[in-house]
Amino acid sequence: MAQTTAGAQTKPTRRGPRQVARLLLPYAVLILLTVVFIAPLLWMFSTSLKPNFQTTQFPPSWIPQDFSAEGYSTILTTSSQTPVLRWFINSLVAATAHAALVLVTASMAAYALARMNFRGKNILFAVIISTLFIPQFVFLMPNYLIVDSFGWLDTLLAIIVPGAAGAFGVFFLRQFYLSLPQELEEAALIDGANRYQIFLRIILPISKAPLATLAVLSFLTNWNDFLWPVYVLFSPQNLTLPPGLSILQGAYNTNYAVIMAGGVIASLPVLVLYLFAQRYIIQGVSRSGLKG
């Protein structure tokens, strides 16, 4: 595009249109990409608000010709096979509890690893970090049996607890604690504070940003987790949303208003969370890339 315009010009003025094109081209690409990324999500939302017979009509209407809450009312009125509201609550409980468990266990362990000296610390840290390199799928069979032995199959505990053993949170928070000045604790120790008080009153309050990042990332991961819940949860009442959506798709086959309404219900909480915690999420991701 830029080339043809530029070629038609005489030499002295050649830079003008080329520069204009150079300025505009990035915006053109950015807007094109915006359409590519957002249109499918809009289509999901729009379809969920149509009466079902209009969901497959062409030409497609991006804004529903008739608005209908049919899709939502169908799945929200209790159905014994696809209780979407129940799945939503299950997902919310599991993801929240999971994030809380990660925060408590990882922040304590990371604090000890970053700021205390004890026997075996370096070996322990090396072992914990090395497990980041083991692909998750090798834990699939043994963890299924372990969870089963606790009687946790088909319960939310199977979704909440095992994932919190991952080393990412410990690694992530340790990096932050290492960057804090040593004087912070020394002053408190001189004042007679013990480790528990320092941790609760000094360390945790100044770790709000990394803790928020970790909480949001843990919540998202758990909310979206698919493979594990597909196999460890079975009763319709006990499912979380991701395995539920796959069942919803099978149960409602061609009723796209209903299926897309399910998709919207599963997306809304994370999109809202993303809207408010976008900075934390993107920082967390980019930092894990740089420091990893």
Added chain:
Amino acid sequence: MATQGIEQPHAQQPSGRKPTDSSPLTPYIFMAPYLLLFLVFIVIPAVFGIWISLHNWDYLLPGKPWIGLQNYTDLLDANSSISGPFWNSMAATGKFTLYSVPLLVVIPLLVALILNQKIRGIQFFRALYFAPYVLGVAVIGILWRFMLDPNIGLINYYLGAKIPWITALPWAWISLVGVTVWWTLGFNAVIYLAGLQDIDPELYNAAKVDGANSWQRFLYVTMPGLRPVLLFVVTVTILASANMFGQSYIITQGAPGEETTTAIMYIAETGLRQFNMGAAAAMSYVLALALLLISIVNFAVFRNRGD
């Protein structure tokens, strides 16, 4: 993964003023809750998994006889009933990795380069492109299953075509790779962008002074500066591709035939639906070994380029 980041030297120093812990047990008390989880759900399963793979471990049967390496040798025995489907699924994962990784390494880099320009509202665009990644594979799956429907899907409508996106090759792979690129592009782009912003602007200025054009600056400043990030992106993307499960499970259900049944899908179905857990555990170690070999090659390539 090579650097451990910001190691503070003074945090390690033993000195007189160093905080003394009230009890030598304190650090262990802080470690205890996490270590309990780590022991039960990482350390024990890491060993237990190998143990399972050495048995004819059927979840539904009372007896789980020791069979040594037979689960592994069965995978290499062309006559066994599982070796064919298993290697087919490994091939499917291999194909998916081969098709998706180059795209997910190159396209996000281009997007990151565009986003790295001094443009108004860049944070807005960055946030938009990352948005699909915060949605789970289940949402992505049902949405694209709908959009790729050969008869009533939006994609065929706009293309004016009747392409069997889900039921025939090569379309099924194009769909799965395309959806995955759409879904995870933003993740890689954000990592690249952070890497780009970490490159010292002075280097670009120096290159400009030396008369380097924008392509040369990209080649001799940007690329070397991005090397650690590139290694990270390649590694993480290969790992994610090898873990591919949800897209196939929801969009193609492994079809046509078993062509898009990935290794993870076959392992999970064998172990957790048919409950042939010994064989499934053995398969998971074979897949892990394959991944390890690929990672070694990957690291070696990056290392050689670095010299």
